[in-house]
Amino acid sequence: MIKVTDLHKSFGQVKAVRGISFEVRDGEITGLLGPNGAGKTTTLRMLYSLLPPDRGEIRIDGLDPTRDAMAIKRTLGVVPDSRGLYTRMSARENITYYAELHRMSRRKIKNRLQELVETLDMEDFIDRRTEGFSQGQRVKVAIARAMVHEPQTVMMDEPSNGLDVMSTRALRRYILGLKDAGHSVVLSTHIMQEVAALCDRIVIIAKGRIAADGTANELLEKSGCESLEDAFVQLIGTEEGLLA
Amino acid sequence: MKGLATVYKKEILENLRDRRAIFNSLLLGPILFPILFIGLAWFSANKQQERVEQVLEVPVVGAEYAPNLVGFLEQQGIVIKAAPEDPEGMVQAQVVPVIIRIPSQFAEQWTSGKPAVVELIADPSRRESDIPMRRVRLLLNAYGAQIGHLRLQLRGVSPTIQTAIMVKDVDLSTPQSRGLLFMIFLPYVLMITAFTGGMHLAIDSTAGEKERKSLEPLLINPVPRWQIMLGKMAATASFAFISLTLTLVAFRFALPQMPTGALGIDLNLDGAAVGGILLVIAPVVVLASALLTTLAALAKSLREAQSYMGLIFLVPMIPSIIFMANPIKPETWMMGIPMFSQNLLIGEFVRGESVSFLWLLMSMGGTLLIGLILAAVAATLFNRPRIVFSS
Secondary structure, three states: EEEEEEEEEEEEEEEEEEEEEEEOOOOOEEEEEEEOOOOOOHHHHHHHHOOOOOOOEEOOEEOOOOHHHHHHHHHEEOOOOOOOOOOEEEEEEEEEEEEEOOOOHHHHHHHHHHHHHHOOOOOOOOOOOOOOOOOOOOOOHHHHHHOOOOEEEEEEEOOOOOOOOOHHHHHHHHHHHHHHHEEEEEEEEHHHHHHHHOOOOOEEEOOEEEEEEHHHHHHHHOOOOHHHHHHHHHHHHHOOOOEE | OHHHHHHHHHHHHHHHOOHHHHHHHHHHHHHHHHHHHHHHHHHHHHHHHHHHHHOEEEEOOOOOHHHHHHHHHHHHHEEEEEOOOOOOHHOOOOOOOEEEEEEOOHHHHHOOOOOOOEEEOOOOOOOOHHHHHHHHHHHHHHHHHHHHHHHHHHOOOOOHHOOOOOOOOOOOOOHHHHHHHHOHHHHHHHHHHHHHHHHHHHHHHHHHHOOOHHHHHHHHHOHHHHHHHHHHHHHHHHHHHHHHHHHHHHHHHHHHHHEEEOOOOOOOOOHHHHHHHHHHHHHHHHHHHHHHHHHHOOOOOHHHHHHHHHOHHHHHHHHHHHHHHHHOOOOOOHHOOOEEEEEEEEHHHHHHHOHHHHHHHHHHHHHHHHHHHHHHHHHOOOHHHHHHHHO
16 A cells, blocks of 8 residues: 655756655556656655655555655565666576565575466576576566565566567566455556556656546546547647557 | 675675686786786896806907906906907997907006006996996906005005905894895785775676666665675675785795795795784775775766776875885884885784784774775765666
């Protein structure tokens, strides 16, 4: 459960986020949709306590990232925009590193890795060094790394970036599985199909502000459009920076 | 502190797999420096020996004017060659290092008791002619002195009356302290190794992590940022320290191979000296790691970090160069100066002197304090969003 109220963040003269408020419920997938540069990544970075907000309030399961950063980080699983794997280490070592940073016991790590290898289908490359991995393999390792400590809240920044059709389908199945298991999932993307296929609720961000917020049907009603695509374009006010 | 240990372990493991890091930290210093040093020392000693022992061939112009003098030179092992056409030209062309010319008035000056002129043609600005020239001059002077003494004796005067003052050297340097001249090189090499040993790791674990975009996901883990930074610094320090140990051990085993006997110098780096030097230099490793990590973390990219490292090379060199150009007597107040004090102390160790506990305490404490302050500053660097997201 995440509650964001009137979030602001500037970098020098650039106002990246200008008053964003929304809610993410447990057992739901919430999509942050918006063109490139709309402020999605900055919003997420404030949620996972990497950036302090200039103004506004964030509560994740009742905790404040600016004050309880460590507690929040223990309950969060984040797949950031930059996957950043260590290429001189195997996939297993990459994941184990993060598990150890979460202070998991050796036995627990071993069991959890076995589970992840099965769900994410990583048998073929789990013990290979990540140098030269395909985008799909890299995303899988990044997801396994983020999920190794079984977080309640999952945040993914553009998870399907650079993936082929097969990998994208597998990824979507995995995200839907998380929802069924009762996790709350926040997904940032600029791909409309992804939002349509996955999200229960959609938060449309443009120029650092909330353009619209609701279920797919609510958005269609609000905009008076026939298709989601038209609705997005109308609500954002431009076609720029979106992918079908 | 478990986070710190985890980061430390991972950085060590990852860099042990990096061939470039291994090469830079663990092979380059420990192998290259001793070979370079021993090689140079061996070469120069060898050359010097060669020149001293070499049969000297000296062309003599006008040998017929002074047959006794020429006979004396031959007795002393000099091979007399026939007079060349153009003596000056031959010396200038470096065909021979030195030529003797005896003018025709030699006999006349000799018999009338005036100083008989003998010309020594050589170019002292050429280093290779230095030793032959000195040898010939020494022999000519010896001959002159011998004849002079004989003349005085013939006139019933004691030749010692000529020697108004006699200078006598009282040499108090021990074989080890004479070795110090050579061992000035050692502190210099060790200071540089304290920096280069961990340099690659410092860059890879900060600027490199930023460039590969693995820093952001790393910082999302529930580990305080100062622990992550200190873990990286500790890994840097470990690499530097291992590199230093290997370098010292390499020197320890390489030194007996040196041609020290020929120079009358006894260089010794026993186990106790190695241990003492490592102890003294350990705080420098802390200081160097903090400095390297700070600089590398401030850099926006690997390339920028590497360009800073070129400058940082100068830092450990400054005290060594000052000491090389102007060797000074160690004083208590100097022990507070990082790197300079270690330079002096390593010198004392190698000379085989006992080092006062106060000096050790001041040098190690002073350097460690500055190193820890720097480390504390570096530990907060990842708290700044500008540094995390700057690439």
